[in-house]
Amino acid sequence: xxxxxxxxxxxxxxxxxxxxxxxxxxxxxxxxxxxxxxxxxxxxxxxxxxxxxxxxxxxxxxxxxxxxxxxxxxxxxxxxxxxxxxxxxxxxxxxxxxxxxxxxxxxxxxxxxxxxxxxxxxxxxxxxxxxxxxxxxxxxxxxxxxxxxxxxxxxxxxxxxxxxxxxxxxxxxxxxxxxxxxxxxxxxxxxxxxxxxxxxxxxxxxxxxxxxxxxxxxxxxxxxxxxxxxxxxxxxxxxxxxxxxxxxxxxxxxxxxxxxxxxxxxxxxxxxxxxxxxxxxxxxxxxxxxxxxxxxxxxxxxxxxxxxxxxxxxxxxxxxxxxxxxxxxxxxxxxxxxxxxxxxxxxxxxxxxxxxxxxxxxxxxxxxxxxxxxxxxxxxxxxxxxxxxxxxxxxxxxxxxxxxxxxxxxxxxxxxxxxxxxxxxxxxxxxxxxxxxxx
Amino acid sequence: xxxxxxxxxxxxxxxxxxxxxxxxxxxxxxxxxxxxxxxxxxxxxxxxxxxxxxxxxxxxxxxxxxxxxxxxxxxxxxxxxxxxxxxxxxxxxxxxxxxxxxxxxxxxxxxxxxxxxxxxxxxxxxxxxxxxxxxxxxxxxxxxxxxxxxxxxxxxxxxxxxxxxxxxxxxxxxxxxxxxxxxxxxxxxxxxxxxxxxxxxxxxxxxxxxxxxxxxxxxxxxxxxxxxxxxxxxxxxxxxxxxxxxxxxxxxxxxxxxxxxx
Numbered sequence: 001x002x003x004x005x006x007x008x009x010x011x012x013x014x015x016x017x018x019x020x021x022x023x024x025x026x027x028x029x030x031x032x033x034x035x036x037x038x039x040x041x042x043x044x045x046x047x048x049x050x051x052x053x054x055x056x057x058x059x060x061x062x063x064x065x066x067x068x069x070x071x072x073x074x075x076x077x078x079x080x081x082x083x084x085x086x087x088x089x090x091x092x093x094x095x096x097x098x099x100x101x102x103x104x105x106x107x108x109x110x111x112x113x114x115x116x117x118x119x120x121x122x123x124x125x126x127x128x129x130x131x132x133x134x135x136x137x138x139x140x141x142x143x144x145x146x147x148x149x150x151x152x153x154x155x156x157x158x159x160x161x162x163x164x165x166x167x168x169x170x171x172x173x174x175x176x177x178x179x180x181x182x183x184x185x186x187x188x189x190x191x192x193x194x195x196x197x198x199x200x201x202x203x204x205x206x207x208x209x210x211x212x213x214x215x216x217x218x219x220x221x222x223x224x225x226x227x228x229x230x231x232x233x234x235x236x237x238x239x240x241x242x243x244x245x246x247x248x249x250x251x252x253x254x255x256x257x258x259x260x261x262x263x264x265x266x267x268x269x270x271x272x273x274x275x276x277x278x279x280x281x282x283x284x285x286x287x288x289x290x291x292x293x294x295x296x297x298x299x300x301x302x303x304x305x306x307x308x309x310x311x312x313x314x315x316x317x318x319x320x321x322x323x324x325x326x327x328x329x330x331x332x333x334x335x336x337x338x339x340x341x342x343x344x345x346x347x348x349x350x351x352x353x354x355x356x357x358x359x360x361x362x363x364x365x366x367x368x369x370x371x372x373x374x375x376x377x378x379x380x381x382x383x384x385x386x387x388x389x390x391x392x393x394x395x396x397x398x399x400x401x402x403x404x405x406x407x408x409x410x411x412x413x414x415x416x417x418x419x420x421x422x423x424x425x426x427x428x429x430x431x432x433x434x435x436x437x438x439x
Numbered sequence: 440x441x442x443x444x445x446x447x448x449x450x451x452x453x454x455x456x457x458x459x460x461x462x463x464x465x466x467x468x469x470x471x472x473x474x475x476x477x478x479x480x481x482x483x484x485x486x487x488x489x490x491x492x493x494x495x496x497x498x499x500x501x502x503x504x505x506x507x508x509x510x511x512x513x514x515x516x517x518x519x520x521x522x523x524x525x526x527x528x529x530x531x532x533x534x535x536x537x538x539x540x541x542x543x544x545x546x547x548x549x550x551x552x553x554x555x556x557x558x559x560x561x562x563x564x565x566x567x568x569x570x571x572x573x574x575x576x577x578x579x580x581x582x583x584x585x586x587x588x589x590x591x592x593x594x595x596x597x598x599x600x601x602x603x604x605x606x607x608x609x610x611x612x613x614x615x616x617x618x619x620x621x622x623x624x625x626x627x628x629x630x631x632x633x634x635x636x637x638x639x640x641x642x643x644x645x646x647x648x649x650x651x652x653x654x655x656x657x658x659x660x661x662x663x664x665x666x667x668x669x670x671x672x673x674x675x676x677x678x679x680x681x682x683x684x685x686x687x688x689x690x691x692x693x694x695x696x697x698x699x700x701x
Contacts, residue, residue, distance in 0.1 A: 228559070228563075305556075306555040306556050307555060310556075314536060318536035318582075319533065322532035322534050323546075324516065325532045328546050385535070
């Protein structure tokens with residue numbers, strides 16, 4: 001009976017949309033909120049470019065922007081999961097500080113001298129990073145256990161952690177700055193040496209484009225297998241062109257930023273390359289920290305959307321009681337989230353300390369606020385249950401763009417703080433409006 | 440004649456206290472395959488608490504639970520599910536922010552060969568089950584938040600029957616529903632009953648359960664007042680049990696029965 005009245009379910013809903021824009025959005029199934037953020041980012045970039053007299057949209061600035069974003073971008077992917085489950089982590093900046101210090105001491109003192117590997121040993125960076133990851137995950141496990149099993153609110157536990165780990169960072173060397181870092185370790189911080197160059201950037205671009213195409217094809221195959229509505233072919237092609245276009249554009253920008261003249265000349269001399277009249281043009285290509293951050297973004301998106309753990313994180317955020325009653329071990333999931341956050345802090349610590357070529361007491365100061373702000377600007381709801389990794393990464397880029405743009409405009413630093421604070425509140429207000437209208 | 444078989448569920452002398460208040464006091468209750476037992480009582484009579492002990496949401500202080508005649512250990516919702524006990528809660532325990540398929544499979548996701556979520560397979564199965572339950576349902580891609588009360592209820596019921604429940608607990612299953620949806624749930628209960636599933640129907644409203652139940656058990660102040668086969672008593676007599684604790688001749692008195700009264 002009912003079957004006779006049922007509308008066939010395998011027709012794509014975009015068939016029924018009238019307005020061409022709406023039809024495009026429905027057919028491609030793009031997230032309008034994410035598109036809005038990209039629009040906001042474009043406005044910020046173009047605005048700063050005008051007000052800084054064309055300094056903002058240069059390969060050099062965009063490349064620097066990407067490197068500056070990397071550390072916060074790595075941490076924000078974990079903060080999304082923390083906030084989605086209605087928790088908060090105020091300690092990430094301090095964890096970054098103490099882990100950076102541990103990694104610094106490992107590579108300058110413990111590994112080369114006390115364990116006798118000698119400076120510059122190729123294993124130093126791996127062992128230092130591993131030690132950092134162990135400390136980061138350990139701190140996360142401790143905080144997560146107190147939150148999940150002893151039922152102390154995350155706000156308090158991580159506020160305590162904020163003080164404890166900052167103090168611990170100081171205590172490791174009694175306040176002494178640890179420098180310089182191992183040369184291989186330093187590559188994680190970017191710079192001319194810490195970038196992959198034009199050829200490898202193109203290889204990355206090819207891999208990324210192939211992944212986009214395979215992903216689209218695979219998605220279509222899965223839908224056909226279960227007789228779900230398919231996107232129109234033109235929408236699939238549009239998605240492929242947009243995705244690959246963005247990848248290629250980003251690589252073009254990264255490759256358009258050459259090494260500084262003197263570094264290039266020194267490199268040419270050392271390798272016996274003849275320097276042409278017009279000067280030697282060696283592309284930076286994509287910076288290693290940016291590749292790390294993008295890799296983390298891909299892995300975290302996978303975890304959040306394709307694994308049981310990710311599903312539980314979102315279900316717990318939507319209705320903690322329902323998740324518990326459905327038989328999910330919510331406490332253990334909470335501990336795992338904080339362990340993951342600790343690991344991401346360690347990766348971010350490697351990037352920041354490598355970039356600075358030193359581990360200092362102040363490393364990561366105020367990062368917790370930037371990370372939380374980036375997550376929230378990126379659409380993560382503090383009420384829980386809502387947030388995406390991609391949105392949060394964009395949020396990190398927006399935050400860093402604001403900062404970098406204001407520096408280029410020569411704005412005083414008190415004004416910078418005022419603007420960033422105001423933008424945060426404004427962005428969340430806009431988001432609230434958007435969500436209210438949607439439902 | 441039912442009593443000659445092994446009961447699906449036997450809860451004996453169950454007690455639980457919250458901060459000195461005896462929410463359930465030496466309550467015993469049983470359920471046979473293919474039987475619908477209505478558990479009635481005022482708000483606060485202890486019926487939801489008793490049943491949450493069976494579904495693993497609370498841990499009992501005293502008493503024993505036997506499933507199919509064997510002692511059962513139920514310490515959390517996962518244990519209960521392992522015994523085939525599925526619960527549909529009063530406050531619709533669904534995660535609002537994820538879609539119907541994610542809710543149906545919450546905690547028991549279908550995964551691919553490499554251990555990732557197989558969303559397509561889950562959605563396909565969800566479409567199949569929901570098609571049986573509520574053929575008009577087709578908002579599979581939207582978060583459950585966007586659904587009506589009845590649609591959310593069908594998601595909750597579908598989740599319970601999806602995994603071959605043998606014992607189904609429905610806590611005020613029609614409280615959030617309109618008349619048509621309530622009738623649908625009634626049909627569904629009859630269908631499940633004919634499949635040999637034992638069902639506990641919990642309600643504070645006798646009209647919700649009297650026509651569907653084979654037997655009613657009435658609770659008051661945490662104690663069982665008495666139980667009766669619905670054909671042996673009238674609605675008014677059951678109301679007397681609920682309100683006054685007065686046990687009519689057709690019913691079997693429990694520890695909470697009023698004696699020497701009125």
